[in-house]
Amino acid sequence: MSIIFRNILLDLKKIDGVKMIAVGSRDGFLIGESNSSESEILTLMSAAMLRAAENVTDKIGKVSPTRIIVDFEGGKIITTLAGHKALISVTTSMDANIEPIIREIDRTAGKLKDIL
Incomplete structure (x- = not known):
């Protein structure tokens, strides 16, 4: 993963309650985060979905x-x-406040749309 890509996801990773982030194509191919099976x-x-x-x-x-x-x-x-080519998926903890997570996902999606 490029440094630019990693930096774009950094703010999202800092939000309380975010457990995992995956960026992929609209076809479901992983293009970001770790290459774990999860x-x-x-x-x-x-x-x-x-x-x-x-x-x-x-x-x-x-x-x-x-x-x-x-x-x-x-x-x-x-x-x-994240534009016409990609999507961002985030898993959260059970007690997470999703409003700040959604705001940051939207900001992150806008940034990814510009580079993908």
């Missing part, structure tokens, strides 16, 4: 989603588009 699975599943949400909103005639939030017992998964 990051790969997170990216693949996030891309699939985003495509499913886009299909649903297209069918009901609404604007395509820009973010998906999944609640689970251990926390949340937040996936946000």
Whole structure:
């Protein structure tokens, strides 16, 4: 991962409650963070969920989603588009305040959109 890419993700990593960050293509291929199997699975599943949400909103005639939030017992998964080519997925702790996390994900997505 390049230094520029790493620096862009640094502010997001500093937010309380952020456990893991994965950046990937819209097809689910990992293009950021570690190459762990968890990051790969997170990216693949996030891309699939985003495509499913886009299909649903297209069918009901609404604007395509820009973010998906999944609640689970251990926390949340937040996936946000980073332009037309990429997405950012973040897992949070169970008690995390997601508002500052979402704000920083949106800022990070804007920066990534510019370089990808």
